[in-house]
Amino acid sequence: MATMALRPTADIVRRQVVDRTMGALLCLSAIVALTPLALVIGYVLANGLAGINLDLLTKLPKPVGELGGGMANAFLGTLIVILLASIMGVPIGMLAGIFLSEMGNNHFASVLRFLTDVLTGVPSIVIGIVAYTLIVVPMHSFSALAGGVALALIMIPVVTRTTEEALRRVPQSLREASLGLGVLEWKTTLFVVVPSGIGGIVTGIMLAVARISGETAPLLFTAFGSRFWPDGLNKPIAAAPLQIFQYAVAPYKDWHSQAWAAAFLLMLLILGLNIGVRVVTRTGFQRIR
Amino acid sequence: MTVEERNVELSLAATLPARAAEVGAEAVTRQAQGLKVEKLGAYYGNFQAVSDISMDIAANKVTALIGPSGCGKSTFIRCLNRLHEVVRDARVQGRVMLEGQDLYDARMDPVVVRRYIGMVFQRPNPFPTMSIFDNVAAGLRLNGVRDRVLTQEKVEKSLQQAALWDEVKDKLKKPALALSGGQQQRLCIARTIAVGPMVVLMDEPCSALDPISTLKIEDLIGELKRELTIVIVTHNMQQAARVSDYTAFFLGNEQRAGELVEYGPTKTIFTNPSDQRTENYITGRFG
């Protein structure tokens, strides 16, 4: 009786061809997906490096139409706004994260958790409108404070979830050991659990900072931008991504090259934070959640 | 083989493209075959899990692999249908002969091998998105069987052989996960035999099941061996004694690689083993 042959039949050959073709297509899709990243980083590097000079970091923008000048106020502005956002956002985010992690086994917490996740998907322009309504309207002025509030609103859900997950990774036995020794619950949480999970918490905060430092939309009508040094928290303030946007859509070539240079620095900061965080926590090639 | 079965076989062959005849067609054969293992070694990276196994697995018989945990029985059985190499960095040395052909020949496609050597896993793993019918038909559809009547016949036949037909004939379109654990495992058995393998490997098929389901499956194995060769890994010595014709005793050596200590008719192994280690294991002195 005919037996199993070493050479496969035609239909198996066809299936193998399909298998190999799909394999090639999948590999191709990986290359296609990574190409934009390479292109963007490449162009920012190429165009940005050319325009880097000390002026960019030290001089104010020149009046419209004049050549030269820099974006010092924008970089300073970014720092100020990020600081404001962090002061408001990190404590609330951490506390909410502690709540969800340590007291979060009930229905209310589940709902809150779900809402927080949904909150991370709210368009940043909508957050800008909310901050405008809350701060700009009553103050009758665009302000650094409004910008900070907008960015804080974006930061809080992110920090909440990363804090919660960092604390959830702390083994339960650590809590039990501490409580078993008679340490009060609040001390256990604050001095045992949180320090144990601090790595993940800091990682989350740094990634959140990296994210908000590139946000432009929420600043469009809160911080509004400016061509001068920051004048007070209740006045408009420049910010790097905002300035990049305004320069990019303007018709002046000089502004374009400044935009590329600023983009280079901004990208350096953001990618640096992202990569640095992975390297420092030695998560390396594992996915950060 | 009856006339009807012959016709079914022929019509199955007829669903393959005509070129099949030229390429050295494989005829779907219901005749069970034995396996001849020659100096089989299996590695995970640099770690050798199985060392130098040689044995003849008889056709139409049930061969049980027994031994303590971690001595390579599962690894060994997965080498028989070339499933071991799916794991990253895993490799195999040696030969496994089926009908005089080496399954590990460089020209041999593992896909072809697995068509003839099926496997039932430790935990029942029906495809959850498919109905009971579709689960059993999965292998058929994979191999290009499109004829609805033929598929239905084969599914019914397989479910009958797996002693599951009466329980599910009214709910073939229901999801597979609606069945109990024991029923799911019999479903997996039906799925495996539907494609007409010569050998069926079973890796502790009853360890996740209750005693009644276990007995049902053991009866099933007794029936199935009339048409198939069965190799079963089991932790349960009584099961091995009940169900198998031949038994192989595995044990890890000093490097923790699994070795074949003794192999023979089940009766002999359990009543009069030649090796002292076998006797120690059988009588429960370790393991």
Added chain:
Amino acid sequence: MAAAIPAAPRKVLPLLGAANFHDRIFRGVVVCFGAIALLAIIFVIVGAMVEQSVVSVNTFGLNFIWGQNWDPVKRQFGALPFIYGTVVSSFIALLVATPISIGVAIFAVEMAPPWLGNTISVVVELLAAIPSVLLGLWGIFVMIPFLQTTVEPWFIDRFPNVPLFQGPPYGVGLLAGGLILAIMVTPTIVAISRDVMLAVPISQREAMLALGATNWEATARAVLPYCRSGLLGAIMLGMGRAVGETMAVTMVIGNRADISASLFHPSYTMASVIANEFTEATYDLYVSALVEVGLVLFVVTVLMNAAARLLVWSTAQSSQQLGAL
């Protein structure tokens, strides 16, 4: 000299009352400044959006959604052009990004060796970290010229009578918007698809292989169906992101409130019109209309996000699958 009398030993367990007090303060702080604050934020966002758009809602009613005419001068506000622009650009983005993203995820999980798979995932995540405005910058000076000089003329020459490819090659337009959104949406879909696929038990794949399947068949018939609702969730989350994207789209879509069948025609999205016109809105109805656009955007994104996360949760079984993405 009398020996000092040792003080009464301090109780090992503090008085019940005191412990409760400190704990209660702590709990109070956490709940108040953490949970309640978070909840308050959510309510404030919803409240602010609703309150600011009330004027416009009352003035235009449902005609706001169907109205094609957005004319601040004549005080006429119909948001259909923006809804159209948002929907079409997002649709293009998903059409392009979905096969590529799921392909990358399959490649990283099922085909590539672990070191390569993980590297690819990390690199794709870095793509997610690039701010929208930088992608927009690249879009304006690199992608648009390329579309304008190479891609669009090619289509216009080859398909002169197809409505999809009508019109002069501006470069900016729906196609540009869709493509840049595709780039931004890819990391989201890849990350979640990957998570979802990694959660598929390996015995499913092995069962299919054991029946005599090729690698691709095992993936397509066992792994993908198993996690299909999670994959759908990934796509929906991607859509949610595409709909809400502002800067990059604004910089390449042309910012013209037209409804046209052509891919090459400039268009306008909901997020873009808010970004461009909010600071120009000089009277209340104008502002209110823009906020109403934002409200529509908000509702759509939230619904899509919520549905998507429920889908992903149903595959996942552990909340680790959902990160702060």
